[in-house]
Amino acid sequence: MKETDKERYLRNLLVEDFGEEGQRRLREGRVVVVGAGGLGSAALNYLTACGAGTIRIVENDTVSLSNLQRQVLYTTPEIGASKAEAASARLSRLNPGCRIELSECRLTEENAGELLDGFDVVVDCTDNYAARYAIDGFCAARRVPMVYGTAEQTGGQVSVFHAAGAGGYADLYPVRPPQKPVVGVLSPVVGVIGSLQALEAAKLLAGTGQTLAGRLLVFDGRKMDFRIFEI
Known part of the structure; x- marks a missing residue:
């Protein structure tokens, strides 16, 4: 590891059971983040800062x-x-050592394979059910870990699907809900959920810690309450 990398990632390297090996795996990892909105802003910032090697952004909006x-x-x-x-x-600018790839299109069932193939982890930062079920279908077929997150009002959820024997999003929510055109969410809530997604993705890439595979984290920001349920 270069001396400049040791300085940049010093706080990562000092984490118990992470060290240089965890950082090496992170640097060699490939992660795709679908959606660069509220959740994606937090997830992308922290995945880049912590040194994920290749990050693809799938986003078609302005x-x-x-x-x-x-x-x-x-x-x-x-x-x-x-x-x-x-x-x-x-x-x-934040981390020139990360390779950033762009896919300026909307993810669908038809193009999910093209956009997501070859990546170690898929981070679902979408705001629509069609894209989420398309991601889930791809990850189920390829057995690629999917880091799920959603935020609304003052709360949200995080889980990891299709890893360590865990089921998928469609197993948890087999009936697709109606799509709301716009939902309210208090600003910091998306930062909390997106940061947790980045943490789960980083652990998966580095092969360290216990992820939320097979579990659902539910956050209630009004009460500042975190609960984890077996699923």
């Missing part, structure tokens, strides 16, 4: 004023810009 309440990858002058390009530029 930055709008209403995004800035929670999507901390972007700034006011970037309104109207491609989210994928703006995110890539910022993340590359």
